[in-house]
Amino acid sequence: MDSILDDFEKVLVPGLTHWNHPRFFAYFSISAAAPGVLADFLASALNQQAMLWRTSPAATELEAVTLSWLAQLMGLPDWEGVIYDTASVSTLHALAAARDRILPESRSRGLYGPPLVVYCSDQTHSSIDKAVILLGLGLDHLRKIESDGEFRMKPEALRTAMRADLEAGLQPCAVVATVGTTSTSSCDPVDEIATICEQFDVWLHVDAAYGGAAALLPECRVLFQGCERADSLVVNPHKWLFVPFDLSVLYCRDFEGVRRAFSLVAEYLKTSGEGQVKNLMDTGIQLGRRFRSLKLWMILRYFGAEGMRQRVRGHIEMAQEFGRWIDQHPDFERLAPVPMSLVCFRARPPGLPADQLDRFNLELMDHLNREGTLFLSHTRLHHKISLRLAIGNIRTGPEDLNLARRCLVQAMAALRS
Numbered sequence: 001m002d003s004i005l006d007d008f009e010k011v012l013v014p015g016l017t018h019w020n021h022p023r024f025f026a027y028f029s030i031s032a033a034a035p036g037v038l039a040d041f042l043a044s045a046l047n048q049q050a051m052l053w054r055t056s057p058a059a060t061e062l063e064a065v066t067l068s069w070l071a072q073l074m075g076l077p078d079w080e081g082v083i084y085d086t087a088s089v090s091t092l093h094a095l096a097a098a099r100d101r102i103l104p105e106s107r108s109r110g111l112y113g114p115p116l117v118v119y120c121s122d123q124t125h126s127s128i129d130k131a132v133i134l135l136g137l138g139l140d141h142l143r144k145i146e147s148d149g150e151f152r153m154k155p156e157a158l159r160t161a162m163r164a165d166l167e168a169g170l171q172p173c174a175v176v177a178t179v180g181t182t183s184t185s186s187c188d189p190v191d192e193i194a195t196i197c198e199q200f201d202v203w204l205h206v207d208a209a210y211g212g213a214a215a216l217l218p219e220c221r222v223l224f225q226g227c228e229r230a231d232s233l234v235v236n237p238h239k240w241l242f243v244p245f246d247l248s249v250l251y252c253r254d255f256e257g258v259r260r261a262f263s264l265v266a267e268y269l270k271t272s273g274e275g276q277v278k279n280l281m282d283t284g285i286q287l288g289r290r291f292r293s294l295k296l297w298m299i300l301r302y303f304g305a306e307g308m309r310q311r312v313r314g315h316i317e318m319a320q321e322f323g324r325w326i327d328q329h330p331d332f333e334r335l336a337p338v339p340m341s342l343v344c345f346r347a348r349p350p351g352l353p354a355d356q357l358d359r360f361n362l363e364l365m366d367h368l369n370r371e372g373t374l375f376l377s378h379t380r381l382h383h384k385i386s387l388r389l390a391i392g393n394i395r396t397g398p399e400d401l402n403l404a405r406r407c408l409v410q411a412m413a414a415l416r417s
């Protein structure tokens with residue numbers, strides 16, 4: 001074991017990207033808080049496999065209890081939820097339930113009747129595309145609805161697209177609205193989208209994989225208005241709620257829809273408690289389940305509702321302050337609003353022609369990342385390369401952002417000299 005651990009430190013650790021570092025600002029910054037690490041260790045040591053209630057009664061029950069706590073914290077209705085590994089898998093299950101609602105016999109007949117259409121915005125995460133591929137709906141039937149100047153889905157464009165599809169003999173099936181998009185953390189107008197979904201009787205799935213954490217704060221609830229009218233919602237506690245990767249939660253208004261799509265009980269899995277207890281194997285494509293709820297339970301208990309809120313609020317405040325610094329600095333510009341804890345910006349050094357800004361910003365990012373004091377990622381917004389600074393690590397403090405600002409200014413100077 002000594003020599004194995006030696007190799008771990010000498011060979012593997014230098015090759016790791018340190019997601020737990022307080023100046024990891026790339027993608028969506030995440031953190032494995034210590035109580036969650038301990039819970040993961042215990043879950044592995046106990047090796048629970050919660051496919052049936054009787055194969056792990058406590059894991060089955062704790063999942064329901066913690067997900068009810070989380071729903072209360074987020075101000076969601078008392079919907080039933082289930083834990084999967086990632087948002088991609090949560091969304092796949094939501095869209096499978098949406099497909100089954102429209103084609104109840106699809107389990108036996110496969111896809112029948114007119115093609116089903118799924119709608120999302122041009123800012124939506126690629127996991128929607130993957131779900132559409134996997135469910136056999138075909139990418140030709142995924143409509144990327146145009147977003148506005150602040151990267152939010154245009155409800156009128158959604159309505160127009162649905163009408164056009166109906167007229168062409170296609171069947172609208174589901175809409176995916178995002179609260180906290182991956183590129184900019186923009187929030188689709190869920191309330192208006194919910195009205196359209198009700199009119200056309202289609203499933204509304206809300207992707208709040210990252211943004212869902214902000215629902216803990218009363219002052220951010222306005223971004224989630226209308227979510228209570230959705231059919232399903234995904235939130236990733238492994239993103240901005242300090243739970244070690246991986247843990248994603250899917251909530252559904254009518255969870256029976258998910259069970260109808262996935263329940264199959266082989267003889268060797270039948271138990272006498274059927275109907276009285278929940279068997280997690282009925283809620284998706286996996287049979288076996290890890291004891292993931294243990295880490296969410298420990299984190300929620302350890303920090304408490306107010307402790308969770310304080311930390312998420314602190315991240316938003318640091319992002320707002322960083323955004324203000326960008327706005328005031330003559331050599332930087334902000335490229336998107338900051339509704340949550342992500343700042344999209346770029347350097348604009350004086351005298352540099354506009355057509356060289358993309359290359360300069362990518363060089364700036366590479367320079368900073370190579371140097372290693374902080375880690376940034378990028379996206380493209382309205383054809384411009386944008387740097388992304390995401391704050392979501394439990395150990396990130398104002399001093400880390402001071403350092404980030406200094407590094408940015410120094411790196412820009414170094415590249416311009």
Ligand SMILES: *Cc1c(COP(=O)(O)O)cnc(C)c1O
Pocket residue numbers: 028085086087088089125127178180181182207208209210236248
């Ligand atoms: C990160 C993210 C996803 C995908 O998350 P996984 O859990 O890695 O599958 C989906 N949607 C949004 C909005 C995200 O930010």
